[in-house]
Amino acid sequence: MNPNIFHCTKDNATHTYQFPWRNFTHLLKARAENTPNKPALIFHDCDTDARNIVTYAEFERQTAALAGHLHRDYNIQPGDCVSLALPNCAEIPLLTLALFRLGATSVPLDLAKDVPERKRYKIENAKSKLLIVLPEHYEKEYEELPDIKIATTDHLLSADAPDADLEPEWSGDATLEQGANIVLYTSGTTGHPKGVLLTRQSITSNADGIIRWLGFDENERLNLVLPLHHVNSTVFSITSLMVGGTLILNSRYSVSAFWRVVAQEQATSASIVPTIMADLLSRKEEADPHDISSLKKIMIGSAPVPAKVAGEFFDHFGIPLVQGYGSTEVSLRVTGVPPTLPEDQYRDILQQNSIGAELSNNNIRLDGDPPEGEPGEILVRGPVTADGYLNQPEATDDVFKDGWFYSGDMGFYRDLYGHRFYFMHGRKKEIIIKGGVNISPIAVENALRDACPEIAATYVIGTQHERWGEDVCAAVIFSPSVQNPKQATDNIIESGQKGRIPNLSTYEAPTRIIPITQDDLPLTSTGKVQRGALREKIQSWIDNKKV
Numbered sequence: 001m002n003p004n005i006f007h008c009t010k011d012n013a014t015h016t017y018q019f020p021w022r023n024f025t026h027l028l029k030a031r032a033e034n035t036p037n038k039p040a041l042i043f044h045d046c047d048t049d050a051r052n053i054v055t056y057a058e059f060e061r062q063t064a065a066l067a068g069h070l071h072r073d074y075n076i077q078p079g080d081c082v083s084l085a086l087p088n089c090a091e092i093p094l095l096t097l098a099l100f101r102l103g104a105t106s107v108p109l110d111l112a113k114d115v116p117e118r119k120r121y122k123i124e125n126a127k128s129k130l131l132i133v134l135p136e137h138y139e140k141e142y143e144e145l146p147d148i149k150i151a152t153t154d155h156l157l158s159a160d161a162p163d164a165d166l167e168p169e170w171s172g173d174a175t176l177e178q179g180a181n182i183v184l185y186t187s188g189t190t191g192h193p194k195g196v197l198l199t200r201q202s203i204t205s206n207a208d209g210i211i212r213w214l215g216f217d218e219n220e221r222l223n224l225v226l227p228l229h230h231v232n233s234t235v236f237s238i239t240s241l242m243v244g245g246t247l248i249l250n251s252r253y254s255v256s257a258f259w260r261v262v263a264q265e266q267a268t269s270a271s272i273v274p275t276i277m278a279d280l281l282s283r284k285e286e287a288d289p290h291d292i293s294s295l296k297k298i299m300i301g302s303a304p305v306p307a308k309v310a311g312e313f314f315d316h317f318g319i320p321l322v323q324g325y326g327s328t329e330v331s332l333r334v335t336g337v338p339p340t341l342p343e344d345q346y347r348d349i350l351q352q353n354s355i356g357a358e359l360s361n362n363n364i365r366l367d368g369d370p371p372e373g374e375p376g377e378i379l380v381r382g383p384v385t386a387d388g389y390l391n392q393p394e395a396t397d398d399v400f401k402d403g404w405f406y407s408g409d410m411g412f413y414r415d416l417y418g419h420r421f422y423f424m425h426g427r428k429k430e431i432i433i434k435g436g437v438n439i440s441p442i443a444v445e446n447a448l449r450d451a452c453p454e455i456a457a458t459y460v461i462g463t464q465h466e467r468w469g470e471d472v473c474a475a476v477i478f479s480p481s482v483q484n485p486k487q488a489t490d491n492i493i494e495s496g497q498k499g500r501i502p503n504l505s506t507y508e509a510p511t512r513i514i515p516i517t518q519d520d521l522p523l524t525s526t527g528k529v530q531r532g533a534l535r536e537k538i539q540s541w542i543d544n545k546k547v
Contacts, residue, residue: 039055080130220245221268235332301320348402
């Protein structure tokens, strides 16, 4: 098998993808030789305004040295998992590519929203051989983990790191198809998150589709504000390296820093979620002091995009919002609105709220092949698809079937302007998407029940929210001993928002709790709660101000 070609391992797939380099080691060495002084990565600390530039020559040298260090000092081998407990920082892309050079796998954690128990679960679920942390973020909770070493970034990047020529010889020949190379955890319909097995096959196939879709080239200066444990920033980072552009990485999203960084770095594109779009529009005056004329497009997705707000954004800033659709399981984007549409067609598609047309390196179809305008579950196949879920064969078999990934999202299509445009109809899954972040209702329910003995039963759902898209709401049946449900409700909300509910981050904690009775629950004939019907009932109560 030619290691230059990424073959889709799914049955009946029609796509293969040929990577232009032998592997990432070859890519980085070519970049270092041809454009050594060009910035590969510019890191901005949004709190201090500090700025760190890593050229392509430095990027190649540091990733080679890191690979050698990880192999020599920690015996990291092909197939080993390494967990990264790091906030957005320049070290994450460097470590990720160093692990690629070793044929090893990166497992980024979510420092902001992963409670300690969930961090431990991810580390142990991946059987990580090493945990990497910032010196100032070392947490004693990790000391209790069995069979894992802990390293700090300052040690790995210290002056005594091995030279590039100590990088293992076999790392330069590791094939691109060797196992998972990034495990990204995403909430599922069970309490524990699922580790999606992304390979260099799936990541670079998707990155190539994005490059073709957006017309990226070596002149691209891509501004990223989303966390690097998210598939969005992960794949867009690889996309930037593949075209030889410059990646502008922010320490976090900051509405006050967004336009300043765009202007300072002359960013040509950016990637955001709908919550950020709403923030930027609500504080549009933040852009006034800055020259943002370099910014030609902003990619948006990861959650439903409110069409009205998107139109207002385009009217005010004059910057096209390019909507796309996908998921972690398909390595990011599988549909996208063509950015080359004439303005009148673009405005029409924006108003209709299309998620775009099929991108390269994948096929889209609707389950049951319904006619135009009729809904069906969105299915995806091609080399962009992940290799399933880590250590969860049943969950993998549930959604990766017959060569297709069953997304759980319902959609329909319309043939417009020479393209087949897809549209979202709703979600079969009950995942709550708050600001582009997936939240498992089962995990929230478990935490509430464990921490609040006054709760007899609870059903967590997503309700509409102007800023976040969805917010977390809990329908609660209190135990008979509760004399004052209003006071009990206020106490639980306060505990959640102050981080006093174990295994529940403040972001996941419900901001609304609605007391209900058993009679309020819509049930199937077998007594199972119909969560979709419950969500509709609760939303109707909220809309009609009955709660």
